[in-house]
Each structure stands twice: as C-alpha cells, then as structure tokens.
Amino acid sequence: MLRKDFLWGGAVAANQLEGAWDADGKGVSTADCMTAGAADRAREYTDGVLPGVYYPSHDAIDFYHRYKEDIALFAEMGFRCFRTSIAWTRIFPEGDEAAPNEAGLAFYDALFDECLKHGIEPVVTISHYETPYALVKKYGSWTDRRVVGFFENYCRTIFTRYRGKVRYWMTFNEINVLALNPATAAGIRSSMEEPGHWQTVLQAAHHEFLASAKAVKLCHEIIPDAKIGMMMLYPVTYAATCAPEDAMERIRSMDLHYYFSDVQVRGAYSPKARRMQKRLGVKLAEEPGDAEILREGRVDYIGFSYYMSSLASADPKLAKTGANMITGIRNPYLEASDWGWQIDPVGLRISLNELYDRYQVPLFIVENGLGAVDVPETAEDGSVTVRDGYRIAYLRRHIEEMKKAVDEDGVDLMGYTPWGVIDLVSAGTGEMKKRYGFIYVDRDDEGRGTLARSRKDSFYWYQRVIASNGEEL
Numbered sequence: 100m101l102r103k104d105f106l107w108g109g110a111v112a113a114n115q116l117e118g119a120w121d122a123d124g125k126g127v128s129t130a131d132c133m134t135a136g137a138a139d140r141a142r143e144y145t146d147g148v149l150p151g152v153y154y155p156s157h158d159a160i161d162f163y164h165r166y167k168e169d170i171a172l173f174a175e176m177g178f179r180c181f182r183t184s185i186a187w188t189r190i191f192p193e194g195d196e197a198a199p200n201e202a203g204l205a206f207y208d209a210l211f212d213e214c215l216k217h218g219i220e221p222v223v224t225i226s227h228y229e230t231p232y233a234l235v236k237k238y239g240s241w242t243d244r245r246v247v248g249f250f251e252n253y254c255r256t257i258f259t260r261y262r263g264k265v266r267y268w269m270t271f272n273e274i275n276v277l278a279l280n281p282a283t284a285a286g287i288r289s290s291m292e293e294p295g296h297w298q299t300v301l302q303a304a305h306h307e308f309l310a311s312a313k314a315v316k317l318c319h320e321i322i323p324d325a326k327i328g329m330m331m332l333y334p335v336t337y338a339a340t341c342a343p344e345d346a347m348e349r350i351r352s353m354d355l356h357y358y359f360s361d362v363q364v365r366g367a368y369s370p371k372a373r374r375m376q377k378r379l380g381v382k383l384a385e386e387p388g389d390a391e392i393l394r395e396g397r398v399d400y401i402g403f404s405y406y407m408s409s410l411a412s413a414d415p416k417l418a419k420t421g422a423n424m425i426t427g428i429r430n431p432y433l434e435a436s437d438w439g440w441q442i443d444p445v446g447l448r449i450s451l452n453e454l455y456d457r458y459q460v461p462l463f464i465v466e467n468g469l470g471a472v473d474v475p476e477t478a479e480d481g482s483v484t485v486r487d488g489y490r491i492a493y494l495r496r497h498i499e500e501m502k503k504a505v506d507e508d509g510v511d512l513m514g515y516t517p518w519g520v521i522d523l524v525s526a527g528t529g530e531m532k533k534r535y536g537f538i539y540v541d542r543d544d545e546g547r548g549t550l551a552r553s554r555k556d557s558f559y560w561y562q563r564v565i566a567s568n569g570e571e572l
C-alpha cells in the first residue's frame with residue numbers, strides 16, 4: 100500500500116508552459132533561445148533571441164495568464180502536489196543582479212497561493228533548463244565559479260520569500276544531462292566530440308554541485324521543515340547480451356550518471372569519479388573548503404525522471420533508436436513510442452530498486468509519461484475530448500510496477516508526478532504535437548490555436564487513481 104500522504108500530482112517546467120517570456124521584467128533564458136525542432140530535427144540554440152524566428156517557449160500555453168483555470172483543473176483531478184519550476188529570469192532577469200525583480204516574485208506568490216487554496220503542495224525545481232542567457236554571455240554559464248554565488252543569492256531570495264508556502268524543493272532538473280546535452284541543461288555549447296568537452300562539463304558540474312549543496316544548507320536554515328532533493332534522469336540500462344563485455348559496458352555507462360548522484364547524496368566524489376576525471380583528462384579547479392561544502396549539502400531525497408530503458412553493448416556497430424538525451428540500442432523485447440522511446444514499465448521498478456539499494460534515501464518519481472500524438476474529437480454539444488487509452492495503458496503499467504517496488508521491495512517512495520500533465524512544449528524537440536497531458540491544449544507546432552483546455556479520457560482515469568490512492572487502476 101502506498102502511504103496515506105503519498106504525493107500524487109503532476110509535473111511541468113516554467114519555460115515549457117508559462118509563455119510571457121518577456122513580461123513584467125523577465126529576462127531572456129537559454130530556453131527562450133531554443134527554436135522549434137521536430138522528431139527528426141534537433142532544436143537550434145541561437146545566440147540570443149533573433150528577429151523573425153519562432154521560439155515555442157515565448158508563448159507556450161500561456162500558463163502565466165491562465166494558471167488559475169489550470170490549477171482548478173489539477174484540483175479537480177485531486178492533485179495533492181504540483182511540481183513546477185521558478186524561472187530564474189523572472190526573479191533575476193540577468194542572473195547577476197543584487198536585487199530581485201518584485202513582479203517576478205509576486206507572480207510565484209500568486210501561483211503558490213492558488214495551489215495552496217486548493218490544498219495542492221507546490222514542489223519546486225529551482226533550475227529547470229532555463230539559465231539566464233546573460234550569464235551565458237558574460238560568464239560562460241556554469242563554467243565560471245562566480246555563477247555559484249549568483250545562484251546562492253537567487254536561492255536565498257526564493258527560500259525567504261516562499262517559506263511558509265513551499266516545503267518541497269529540488270535544485271537542478273536532470274543534473275546528469277549536463278554531461279550529455281550541456282546546451283539544453285545549462286546553455287553551454289560543447290559536444291562530446293569536441294576536445295575539452297569533459298573539462299568543460301565536469302567543471303560546470305563541480306560548480307553546480309557546490310551551488311546545489313549551498314542551496315540545501317540554506318534551505319534547511321531558512322525553512323527548517325522543508326525537504327530538498329536532487330533530480331536526475333535515471334537511464335536504467337541493461338546489457339545488450341549476456342557477454343561479460345556488455346555487462347561491463349553497462350556498469351561503465353551508469354558510472355557517468357552516478358558521478359552526479361553520488362556527490363549530491365553522499366556529499367563527496369567517489370574514488371571511481373576521481374578515476375573518471377583522470378581518464379578523461381579533466382583537471383578540476385577546486386578550492387579549499389569545497390569538500391566541506393559538498394559534505395554539508397547532502398540532499399534529503401532523490402527525485403528522478405523515468406521514461407524508458409536503454410541497452411549497453413561493447414559492440415560499437417549496433418543500431419540506434421531515439422531516446423531521451425541518450426542514444427540507445429533497439430531492445431527487441433520492447434515497443435517504442437512514436438519518438439522511439441522504448442516503453443518499459445518493469446524498468447521503473449528496476450530503477451527504484453537500483454536507486455534505493457544504492458542510496459537508501461527517499462525517492463520521488465517526478466517525471467514519467469508517454470509523449471504521443473493526440474486526436475481531439477468534438478462532441479455534438481461542442482465539447483472536446485481525446486480518447487487516449489494508450490496514455491492510460493502506459494501510466495497504468497508504470498504505476499503497477501511502482502507499487503510492487505513499494506510493497507514487495509520495500510522502497511521508500513514519496514510520490515509520483517507524471518510529466519506534462521497539461522500539454523506543453525516538448526523540451527527535446529520544441530513540438531506541441533508531442534503531448535503528455537491529461538488536459539488537451541488547443542495549440543499547434545506553428546503557434547496556432549485558441550489555447551482552450553479540454554479534459555482527455557486520462558483526466559478522469561487519473562482522478563480515480565488518486566481518489567483510490569492508486570488502488571483503482
């Protein structure tokens with residue numbers, strides 16, 4: 100049985116739904132410089148906002164102006180929590196100002212008040228793929244240690260302002276994506292093929308670790324009853340065959356991800372992480388006192404996203420399939436989504452087992468879901484719905500496995516917030532067409548549509564799931 104206060108809810112990120120990208124003093128974030136892509140075409144990351152170019156985040160689904168209507172719908176589903184992020188650029192438009200932008204702070208005050216009014220706990224990601232673009236231009240983003248101080252100032256500001264309103268926090272969304280896609284994660288232009296890539300990203304990671312640790316300490320001081328976690332993409336990986344070389348390759352590929360979680364959960368680089376730095380030719384610039392900062396900033400829980408599993412093979416020639424930030428090998432036992440993400444409910448149970456065995460801290464599934472093409476239907480009375488049985492099937496099977504991890508394997512699980520509970524802009528491709536929501540939003544890839552909201556079949560299904568605490572699936 101799931102605990103009585105299990106945090107059922109849903110997850111989104113500011114840049115993927117708020118829109119109002121330059122309203123009320125907001126600055127430009129890296130997400131505001133991402134063009135629209137497609138399933139087979141990557142988004143482009145432009146040097147600032149260029150005239151005449153379409154940027155999907157600029158209007159997104161206009162949550163900034165419609166949040167009351169949307170939160171009322173979340174409340175109708177019975178949400179106990181709502182995971183969103185604060186856009187750093189609403190609070191500090193360029194990231195390095197000394198004083199915050201009051202209009203930005205006031206927006207999140209109103210948003211959190213609206214949630215609390217409905218009995219919904221806000222769960223807040225402090226940085227979700229939306230670094231202030233001015234920090235990229237002036238400092239090279241997280242490659243510069245000064246950004247740690249700016250982040251600390253941002254955290255102190257929001258913890259002080261929202262104490263009494265927000266009890267659940269996460270520092271960096273999918274922090275390990277910094278190694279795989281530093282442009283999306285932090286606006287850093289570097290690819291794995293480039294010499295110096297690892298020096299750049301692991302130095303930036305060191306700064307994010309310090310920033311996260313300082314945020315944890317500050318949060319505990321300012322809001323003593325708060326819980327603050329890390330957040331990672333969990334890429335559960337199997338050996339492609341029973342060849343021992345593939346088993347070793349699986350371990351090797353996971354090492355990169357544990358590099359991130361080990362520091363944030365255990366408060367220090369592992370011996371293996373130190374070897375990895377050496378092997379990759381990285382000379383980390385560290386200062387006396389860093390070890391202490393990391394040790395004192397261990398997180399309270401691990402939030403993670405889970406969409407699919409991957410395979411590891413020592414054979415470099417194996418075919419690839421599309422995957423969330425990771426290029427994977429086709430698994431013949433699994434079906435894939437239209438975007439090539441391999442659907443694997445048991446992989447969620449395995450992820451929960453692996454993470455809990457390794458760390459024994461509470462876990463929180465803060466993203467999971469199916470990106471799919473939805474076809475809206477209009478009834479005679481004019482109401483719109485989507486018959487999304489495929490989405491219900493995906494979520495049902497994942498929740499079943501999640502419950503086994505709790506009931507049979509003893510995993511300490513805080514909650515479950517499926518991704519993109521209201522249709523929003525895809526982070527990977529910038530599409531609207533790739534929909535995750537229980538709530539349909541009339542908006543297409545070219546930015547057309549009325550933005551009207553409609554309940555899909557999954558809306559009513561999820562409502563029953565929450566009401567029965569996961570018993571009625």
Ligand code: BGP
Pocket residue numbers: 112272273332404423466470518524525526527528533
């Ligand atoms: C995660 C991100 C989210 C979200 C999700 C789905 O990696 O944290 O921001 O977008 O993936 O990905 P996509 O939007 O590319 O389908």
